Amino acid sequence: xxxxxxxxxxxxxADIDRIRNVARHVxxxxxxxxxxxxxxxxxxxxxxELVAFCRSTSILHDAREYDTVVSAGEQITAGLLAIALxxxxxxxxxxxxxxxxxxxxxAHGVARITDIRADMLLERFGQGQVAVIAGFQxxxxxxxxxxxxxxxxxxxxxxxxxxxSAERCDIYTDVDGVYTTDPRIVPTARRLxxxxxxxxxxxxxxxSKVLQVRSVELAMVHGVRTFVRSSFDDPDAPQTxxxxxxxxxxxxxxxxxVEKQLVTGIAYTKDEAKxxxxxxxxxxxVAAAIFGPLAEAGINVDMISQSKSGRATDMTFTVPTSDYDxxxxxxxxxxxxxxxxSVSGSSEVAKISVVGIGMRxxxxxxxxxxxxxxxxxxxxxxxxxxEIKISxxxxxxxxxxxxxxxHSIYELDKT
Amino acid sequence: xxxxxxxxxxxxxADIDRIRNVARHVxxxxxxxxxxxxxxxxxxxxxxELVAFCRSTSILHDAREYDTVVSAGEQITAGLLAIALxxxxxxxxxxxxxxxxxxxxxAHGVARITDIRADMLLERFGQGQVAVIAGFQxxxxxxxxxxxxxxxxxxxxxxxxxxxSAERCDIYTDVDGVYTTDPRIVPTARRLxxxxxxxxxxxxxxxSKVLQVRSVELAMVHGVRTFVRSSFDDPDAPQTxxxxxxxxxxxxxxxxxVEKQLVTGIAYTKDEAKxxxxxxxxxxxVAAAIFGPLAEAGINVDMISQSKSGRATDMTFTVPTSDYDxxxxxxxxxxxxxxxxSVSGSSEVAKISVVGIGMRxxxxxxxxxxxxxxxxxxxxxxxxxxEIKISxxxxxxxxxxxxxxxHSIYELDKT
Numbered sequence: 001x002x003x004x005x006x007x008x009x010x011x012x013x014a015d016i017d018r019i020r021n022v023a024r025h026v027x028x029x030x031x032x033x034x035x036x037x038x039x040x041x042x043x044x045x046x047x048x049e050l051v052a053f054c055r056s057t058s059i060l061h062d063a064r065e066y067d068t069v070v071s072a073g074e075q076i077t078a079g080l081l082a083i084a085l086x087x088x089x090x091x092x093x094x095x096x097x098x099x100x101x102x103x104x105x106x107a108h109g110v111a112r113i114t115d116i117r118a119d120m121l122l123e124r125f126g127q128g129q130v131a132v133i134a135g136f137q138x139x140x141x142x143x144x145x146x147x148x149x150x151x152x153x154x155x156x157x158x159x160x161x162x163x164x165s166a167e168r169c170d171i172y173t174d175v176d177g178v179y180t181t182d183p184r185i186v187p188t189a190r191r192l193x194x195x196x197x198x199x200x201x202x203x204x205x206x207x208s209k210v211l212q213v214r215s216v217e218l219a220m221v222h223g224v225r226t227f228v229r230s231s232f233d234d235p236d237a238p239q240t241x242x243x244x245x246x247x248x249x250x251x252x253x254x255x256x257x258v259e260k261q262l263v264t265g266i267a268y269t270k271d272e273a274k275x276x277x278x279x280x281x282x283x284x285x286v287a288a289a290i291f292g293p294l295a296e297a298g299i300n301v302d303m304i305s306q307s308k309s310g311r312a313t314d315m316t317f318t319v320p321t322s323d324y325d326x327x328x329x330x331x332x333x334x335x336x337x338x339x340x341x342s343v344s345g346s347s348e349v350a351k352i353s354v355v356g357i358g359m360r361x362x363x364x365x366x367x368x369x370x371x372x373x374x375x376x377x378x379x380x381x382x383x384x385x386x387e388i389k390i391s392x393x394x395x396x397x398x399x400x401x402x403x404x405x406x407h408s409i410y411e412l413d414k415t
Numbered sequence: 416x417x418x419x420x421x422x423x424x425x426x427x428x429a430d431i432d433r434i435r436n437v438a439r440h441v442x443x444x445x446x447x448x449x450x451x452x453x454x455x456x457x458x459x460x461x462x463x464e465l466v467a468f469c470r471s472t473s474i475l476h477d478a479r480e481y482d483t484v485v486s487a488g489e490q491i492t493a494g495l496l497a498i499a500l501x502x503x504x505x506x507x508x509x510x511x512x513x514x515x516x517x518x519x520x521x522a523h524g525v526a527r528i529t530d531i532r533a534d535m536l537l538e539r540f541g542q543g544q545v546a547v548i549a550g551f552q553x554x555x556x557x558x559x560x561x562x563x564x565x566x567x568x569x570x571x572x573x574x575x576x577x578x579x580s581a582e583r584c585d586i587y588t589d590v591d592g593v594y595t596t597d598p599r600i601v602p603t604a605r606r607l608x609x610x611x612x613x614x615x616x617x618x619x620x621x622x623s624k625v626l627q628v629r630s631v632e633l634a635m636v637h638g639v640r641t642f643v644r645s646s647f648d649d650p651d652a653p654q655t656x657x658x659x660x661x662x663x664x665x666x667x668x669x670x671x672x673v674e675k676q677l678v679t680g681i682a683y684t685k686d687e688a689k690x691x692x693x694x695x696x697x698x699x700x701v702a703a704a705i706f707g708p709l710a711e712a713g714i715n716v717d718m719i720s721q722s723k724s725g726r727a728t729d730m731t732f733t734v735p736t737s738d739y740d741x742x743x744x745x746x747x748x749x750x751x752x753x754x755x756x757s758v759s760g761s762s763e764v765a766k767i768s769v770v771g772i773g774m775r776x777x778x779x780x781x782x783x784x785x786x787x788x789x790x791x792x793x794x795x796x797x798x799x800x801x802e803i804k805i806s807x808x809x810x811x812x813x814x815x816x817x818x819x820x821x822h823s824i825y826e827l828d829k830t
Contacts, residue, residue, distance in 0.1 A: 016468060016471045016472050019472065020472070050491065053431060053491070053495055054494075054495065054498060056431045057431050057434065057435070057495050057498045057499050057502065058498050058499065058501065058502035060502075061498045061501075061502075062497065062498060062501055062508075064508070065494040065495075065497045065498045065501070065508070065509055066494070066498075067494075068490060068491075068493065068494035068497075068509050068511070069490070069491050069494035069495055069498075071490075072487035072488075072490045072491050073487075075483060075484070075486075075487045075490070076465065076468070076484050076487050078483065079469075079480040079481070079482075079483035079484035080468055080469065080472050080480075080484055082477065082480045082483075083469060083472045083473050083476045083477060083480045083481075083484075084472050084473065086473065086476070086477055086480070087472065087473035087475075087476075093477075093479070093480070094480055094483050096483070096560075098513065099558060099559065143514060144514065145511075
């Protein structure tokens, strides 16, 4: 008998039929003898509707009231799933954030969980009761509802799993796991059986939409084994994965991964734009003069490259595409204090990243990527690297070609 | 400076524009220097949608989970109205039942308020803050959300008014007050300026849809002056009723009504059906043998009349139309133990009631009604009376004629 957290997102609870389907998934785990806590999101579309209500009432709305309105979505799903489970003869009850309670900090709208009281949940497990928990919400120090920010139900699930020392946190979603890359772009992409926390963190922040970055961070800190799987599988089918485990991807400590791959996956994002400043006068404090105003404006600069020629320097960096116009305007406004020859930019770029914990102990992974891209005539505009990641910025037109090329040279299409 | 409760129902908060309109009503009262608590219902249609979700998940649903789901509607409105008020520069915050708290008994789905902690609301009034309270909900002894049953927001408003010793509880609705009778049937019906609690109780339970019976009971017990008015009036218009008071109907203690009318109003309902048992064998215990099974089946018998002829008796009574078929079947099933000649019935009947506290001290009101109805050829099938009410059951085809006749003989069309 194990403790298990099961988390279901908006598309998995989109209507009453889907909620019944979720109840069957839960029943399977209960019948297998597990103590189960289920974490649910709002029914697909509900949160957007409630957010739109707040926005059309006032553009500048009180985050505490926003939380009161928006948290109603998960509340509804939790009650309905409890009813569906009871209807199958399962002892179940719903829990709202303030009832457990799930304590958060005071940052309404983007709150962080500070503490979860698990004693009542554990007591009810002892009575054979399933806990159905409204995700995305907690209780702030002001005794009001706080929400965790979009996608926060993943974070709720991992935090609950840590609090009750669950053996595993199953994240049910509309895909059956984490892939070596986007299968819509690279048809030979493979589902990974296991991914290390650090790798998932890079993959999540690089645009893989499977899990929220914060939930992966939390899982890594608390060592919560997180299993990504599909809610669209037949809930009553036998679990038929390798070694009789269900189909999905386990995100776990790297020690649990016996055969470490050199490269685990190829991620991409088109959500960054490039800005190039030519022949900036090179003197101390110039970088601060450029990046200071961007930081003050809340613009997140990602990749930066600088190359000196004589007494001037060329500087290229990336910003989120949504901040591109604002960034260009800001740069124009500082040209009086920071002399430069020209400013140019493009949002027609893509960032491609090669991720793998195996890189730590193997040299030459980056060189292999650069050589392969060059052989395809793909020009690299920017490069950044970390211990387990290489990212390159290229012309967006080459995205698919670059991804297929890299996916192939690291032999990700082979099992 | 007075304390005021303002309650807005579902049609008054049906969309964001209507919520903004409510905010303007609130602003008017705040600007006049009042301490204001606003009680809101769910946006029109929301509660029905949530109830339908529960029903389609399972016909037999846990009332505690039903309450969790359905109470989300008022939660959403409370947050949105707080945002709308803040947007007008008014200091406001939303309160959910569990936050105040509004304590209820354990009867989930049809809970009764047992106690309201008013200290936090009063403290915030001292800081100039408007309280926006989710109606229809409270906190049950099990630390879970409880709802008060349909229309419970009226009850919430009156209970809050009692708890904070409000000078008045304003119920904003889609009509501008309580009328002498239904204006759709009797065009000369007049809005009443004042109605005594006892009269309103009779009018409410007799089919006037303006206020929930329970809220009127509560207002009477606690002496809460309750003012029914329209939310469709221009919120910014000067208050132009008699003696510079707003237009509406005040429900108050009869001592506050200086010029007492003999008759205050004529109510009607078509929601009752008649059942007649002919030549029932008359012996001790026969009434119990007939009405016992109906009571056990939860069928509410209203009017009863019995007339003896020889050793047999005729018995006529009314039941809610929705229970008519079930009642007829029950009566058939007891004919073995209670011999009777025949059973007949009809749902084509209407109950017309004449209500007025003035009747207490004036004889002849009933005789006047019987005479007027007879002169119109309207046959009275059943009669019941109380201290301040006379009800007659007639053929439904004569409903309009009977109401116009009674409205006229008691001079209700004259001011």
